[in-house]
Amino acid sequence: MSGPIQFTCPLPLAVKDRIVLGHGSGGRLSAELLRDVFLPFFHSPILNRLDDQAVFEFRGARLAFTTDSFVVKPLFFRGGDIGSLAVYGTVNDLAMGGASPLYLSAGFILEEGLEIETLRRVAESMGRAADDIPVEIVTGDTKVVEKGSGDGVFINTTGIGLVPEGVRLSPALVRPGDLVLLSGPIGDHGIAILAEREGIQFSTDLASDSAPLHGLVAAMLAVSLDVRAMRDPTRGGLSSALNEIASRAGVGITIEESAIPVREEVRGACEMLGLDPLYVANEGKLVAFVAPHAAQSVLAAMRRHPQGHDATLIGAVTDTHPELVLLRTPFGTTRIVDMLPGDQLPRIC
Amino acid sequence: MSGPIQFTCPLPLAVKDRIVLGHGSGGRLSAELLRDVFLPFFHSPILNRLDDQAVFEFRGARLAFTTDSFVVKPLFFRGGDIGSLAVYGTVNDLAMGGASPLYLSAGFILEEGLEIETLRRVAESMGRAADDIPVEIVTGDTKVVEKGSGDGVFINTTGIGLVPEGVRLSPALVRPGDLVLLSGPIGDHGIAILAEREGIQFSTDLASDSAPLHGLVAAMLAVSLDVRAMRDPTRGGLSSALNEIASRAGVGITIEESAIPVREEVRGACEMLGLDPLYVANEGKLVAFVAPHAAQSVLAAMRRHPQGHDATLIGAVTDTHPELVLLRTPFGTTRIVDMLPGDQLPRIC
Numbered sequence: 220m221s222g223p224i225q226f227t228c229p230l231p232l233a234v235k236d237r238i239v240l241g242h243g244s245g246g247r248l249s250a251e252l253l254r255d256v257f258l259p260f261f262h263s264p265i266l267n268r269l270d271d272q273a274v275f276e277f278r279g280a281r282l283a284f285t286t287d288s289f290v291v292k293p294l295f296f297r298g299g300d301i302g303s304l305a306v307y308g309t310v311n312d313l314a315m316g317g318a319s320p321l322y323l324s325a326g327f328i329l330e331e332g333l334e335i336e337t338l339r340r341v342a343e344s345m346g347r348a349a350d351d352i353p354v355e356i357v358t359g360d361t362k363v364v365e366k367g368s369g370d371g372v373f374i375n376t377t378g379i380g381l382v383p384e385g386v387r388l389s390p391a392l393v394r395p396g397d398l399v400l401l402s403g404p405i406g407d408h409g410i411a412i413l414a415e416r417e418g419i420q421f422s423t424d425l426a427s428d429s430a431p432l433h434g435l436v437a438a439m440l441a442v443s444l445d446v447r448a449m450r451d452p453t454r455g456g457l458s459s460a461l462n463e464i465a466s467r468a469g470v471g472i473t474i475e476e477s478a479i480p481v482r483e484e485v486r487g488a489c490e491m492l493g494l495d496p497l498y499v500a501n502e503g504k505l506v507a508f509v510a511p512h513a514a515q516s517v518l519a520a521m522r523r524h525p526q527g528h529d530a531t532l533i534g535a536v537t538d539t540h541p542e543l544v545l546l547r548t549p550f551g552t553t554r555i556v557d558m559l560p561g562d563q564l565p566r567i568c
Numbered sequence: 569m570s571g572p573i574q575f576t577c578p579l580p581l582a583v584k585d586r587i588v589l590g591h592g593s594g595g596r597l598s599a600e601l602l603r604d605v606f607l608p609f610f611h612s613p614i615l616n617r618l619d620d621q622a623v624f625e626f627r628g629a630r631l632a633f634t635t636d637s638f639v640v641k642p643l644f645f646r647g648g649d650i651g652s653l654a655v656y657g658t659v660n661d662l663a664m665g666g667a668s669p670l671y672l673s674a675g676f677i678l679e680e681g682l683e684i685e686t687l688r689r690v691a692e693s694m695g696r697a698a699d700d701i702p703v704e705i706v707t708g709d710t711k712v713v714e715k716g717s718g719d720g721v722f723i724n725t726t727g728i729g730l731v732p733e734g735v736r737l738s739p740a741l742v743r744p745g746d747l748v749l750l751s752g753p754i755g756d757h758g759i760a761i762l763a764e765r766e767g768i769q770f771s772t773d774l775a776s777d778s779a780p781l782h783g784l785v786a787a788m789l790a791v792s793l794d795v796r797a798m799r800d801p802t803r804g805g806l807s808s809a810l811n812e813i814a815s816r817a818g819v820g821i822t823i824e825e826s827a828i829p830v831r832e833e834v835r836g837a838c839e840m841l842g843l844d845p846l847y848v849a850n851e852g853k854l855v856a857f858v859a860p861h862a863a864q865s866v867l868a869a870m871r872r873h874p875q876g877h878d879a880t881l882i883g884a885v886t887d888t889h890p891e892l893v894l895l896r897t898p899f900g901t902t903r904i905v906d907m908l909p910g911d912q913l914p915r916i917c
Contacts, residue, residue, distance in 0.1 A: 238682040243712030252710060256688050260695030261674075265706040273706035275671065278627040286673035286726055290711045322624065324635035325610075326724045328677070333587040339605050346609030357614040357622035360724075361601060362639045363592030364915065370717040375675045375709075377635055377726035566713065 239562070245454025246498075246559025269467065270389065271450065272316040274382060281382040283318035285309060288375045292566040294341065296415040298407075298426030301374055302344030304502060307431045308568060309376040310352055311451045314433040315505065317388045317440060318380030320354040325376055327361045330369035341372055352431055354378070385444055390467035392447040395538040398514040399472060400507045402435060402521055403428070403529040404480040405457050409499035410488045412567055425484040430503030435526040442520040445510035452506055453568055455559045456498040460506055461544045462558040472544045474534030474556075497546075498559050500567045508536065588911070594803030595847075595908025618816065619738065620799065621665040623731060630731040632667035634658060637724040641915040643690065645764040647756075647775030650723055651693030653851060656780045657802070657917060658725040659701055663782040664798045664854065666737045666789060667729030669703040674725055676710045679718035690721055701780055703727070734793050739816035741796040744887040747863040748821060749856045751784060751870055752777070752878040753829035754806050758848035758916055759837045774833040779852030784875040791869040794859035801855055802917055804908045805847040809855055810893045811907040821893045823883030823905075846895075847908050849916045857885065 241248040258267065265273045272285035289305040299307075310320045325345065329338065349356050407428040414421060432451060439446055448468075452460035457479070465472050481489075481496045489496050503526065509517045514532065521527030544556045590597040607616060614622045621634035638654040648656075659669045674694065678687065698705050756777040763770060781800060788795055797817075801809035806828070814821050830838075830845045838845050852875065858866050863881065870876030893905045 236684050238678045238680055238684060238687065238712055240680055240712050240714065242678065243710060249710060252684075253708075256684065257674075257691050257708060257710075260688075260691045261705040261708075262695065262699060263704045263706050265671075265704065266708065273671065273673075275706065277631075278629055280627055282626075284671055284673060284728060285707050286675045286724070287709045288675040288677050288711045288724060290677060290713050290717075322614075322622065322633060324622075324633060324726050325606075326635045326637040326675075326726070328637050328639060328722055329587045329591065331587055331589055335585050335587060335601075335605065338587065338601075339609075342606050342609045346611065350611060355612045355614065356610040357612050357624065358634050359602075359606060359610075359615065360636045361592055361598060361606075362637045362722075363587055363589050364639050364719060364722075365589065367716065368639075368719040370713060373677055373711075373713075373722070375635065375637060375724035375726070377673050377675070377724070379633065379728065 240565040241562035243565065244559050244562040246459050248561065270316060271312045272318065274316055283313050283316045283380040283382055285312040286375065286377040287312060288373060289568055290373050290566055291412065291568050292370065293415055294371055296427055297411050299429035300341060300344050301372060302341040303348040304429050304568060305374040305376045306345055306348035307429055307502065309378040310354060311432045313378050313380035314436040315449045315451055316382060317386035317436060318382045320352055320378055320380045320433060322379045323349065323354050323356045323376050325356050325359040325374060328369055328373040329361060329363045330371050331363055331366045333371050338372065352433065386440055388446060388448050390448045390464045393464055393468035393470055393508045393536055395470055395536050396511050397447055397508045397536040398511055398532055399474060399534040400509055400514065400518055400521065401479060401531055401533045402505045402527040404482050405501055405504060406481055406485040406489065406496040406499035408502040409564055409567055410485045413564060419488065421484045423484055425482065428501055428503035430526055432503065432505050432526060435505065435521065435524045438520050438524045439507065439517050442516045443513035445513040446517060447508045447510065449505050449507045452501050452504060454500050456500055457506060458497040458544065458556045459558050464508065465544050466542050469541050471537040471540035472534060473537055473547060475547050477549045478531050478533045480529055480531060494563060497556060498563050502568065589914040590911035592914065593908050593911040595808050597910065619665060620661045621667065623665055632662050632665045632729040632731055634661040635724065635726040636661060637722060638917055639722050639915055640761065640917050641719065642764055643720055645776055646760050648778035649690060649693050650721060651690040652697040653778050653917060654723040654725045655694055655697035656778055656851065658727040659703060660781045660800045662727050662729035663785040664800055665731060666735035666785060667731045669701055669727055669729045669782060671728045672698065672703050672705045672725050674705050674708040674723060677718055677722040678710060678712045679720050680712055680715040682720050687721065701782065735789055737795060737797050739797045739813045742813055742817035742819055742857045742885055744819055744885050745860050746796055746857045746885040747860055747881055748823060748883040749858055749863065749867055749870065750828065750880055750882045751854045751876040753831050754850055754853060755830055755834040755838065755845040755848035757851040758913055759834045761916055762913060768837065770833045772833055774831065777850055777852035779875055781852065781854050781875060784854065784870065784873045787869050787873045788856065788866050791865045792862035794862040795866060796857045796859065798854050798856045801850050801853060803849050805849055806855060807846040807893065807905045808907050813857065814893050815891050818890050820886040820889035821883060822886055822896060824896050826898045827880050827882045829878055829880060843912060846905060847912050851917065
């Protein structure tokens, strides 16, 4: 390449034309890949909405449809494994659209040499997770790649759900004045995975928060249909979820740092490793945008549910700084919380 | 392990407890994995039917749901690429249940270091294939794994289709006397991939037969609803597809070797490489089981369609040798055509 040097960031040249781990982070690079590589060729008005799930009308009903691949490493971790995660992850993407899960598909890509006993444990965990929801795994597929061309087990689950009548959730509905509710402490999943991977010991039993959220969502919608939008802050963490909503709705969001619950072990691990809990993945939490008049009753309903008993009000939607997420610190200062620019922690889900 | 040696085949011990390439072949090992590892934990009556697609009732309609992961190597080959294959493959699985495609999901697992231009070519091909069907890719997901933990691009596509009223296709409906129709020459896809991979030259332009089959299926069902069952003989080839039907329906099948079209280049390559065309993968062919009174009109409809103009009657269903597929050779002898026991050719789709 000739001409003046134009780079303003320390990323190597290759990042511009090759896939890097950050493209799978759920942050800025993921969004760019979607915008530049996929959307121009997939001419779908539904896909262009960029919701966690596609919702389409069928015979007077609204069906939700969502897909997720799971490449988490290690396969088994404290609080879960790739099997239950693959079921909960897709059920949660349906739930974020307000949908009750109906059916799941399961696609496996196995690496030659994988112990069949390992696969059996994964399948058993998937089956148990599906029974608990309950949701039926009705169709599947298995491919095998040569040793070194995969990594043990990758699982794709794709789900179909039913959006109940009257329920309408979309970032497009979020407006200034709405309040932001968080269902519990953040960062547990990411730090639990990292601890497992790096052999970090904690004094207490920190585990992934991997859990299904459809029950919590149903409990919230039972007290008010004025929940405007929900997101489960998985890859990219809470900050990426909030930035997505702010950008989609064209609104500003202000959150209070002191109101965001973070476990001591998670805070300690993040400090030690130089991570920000706002960017660490969760697999059993949701953030909800609720009309102001309904926020207290929805928060109370969340606290009555096992998946939401530590729920808190963390902030509000505003029209003063559109498409920006601001964090107010306990010291009264304010900082911009951006989308995850690269990748904090790959292979998290 | 103690006790007398019980092995009757030359497979190494590890095959018993580790995943081998044959588990992804679509043949006997795939069936065993499904039976022993997945079905015991996925308590689904729909899955237990073992059709290529799950069919469930919704508001008086029947929806089909199917998933497939694509790991083909190389990504681009004469006659297609992983992108169009991922669209056609899932559309074809829907079509084998008689369903018209409605929506697709697309899940990508990318390997770090992949050229973004390569991914763009794949996405463009997927988009074009979807537009041609037409079917809408409404939801997606992208994960990235470290270099050496994947292989360029893996794609999962999952599809939802609508089964038209009056259409009912299932191996369970196949009965003695039904005739067996094949839509065209077999083995093109497998040999084209192998040629690409191994650098084999052909004197003519052998290309993969990768193509969507929903139009052909619609044309067949338009002339008769007495088509009982269909299969697209992909992994494991025609022999595995026929064996699956024989076993599911509890019937025998006799086919005429001389009636099965095989291109000269495919026959030549198979002889050179010691492969049997009956086991080589196809990606744009179908085999149909049709009530005897309807077979001629269905065959004529197939021949009028571009995807079926070389269609032939290849055999019949019988009650004389249940669950066995017999091949009558041009010399008047007969041999049993079994399911693919191991793996002839991995990473074919």
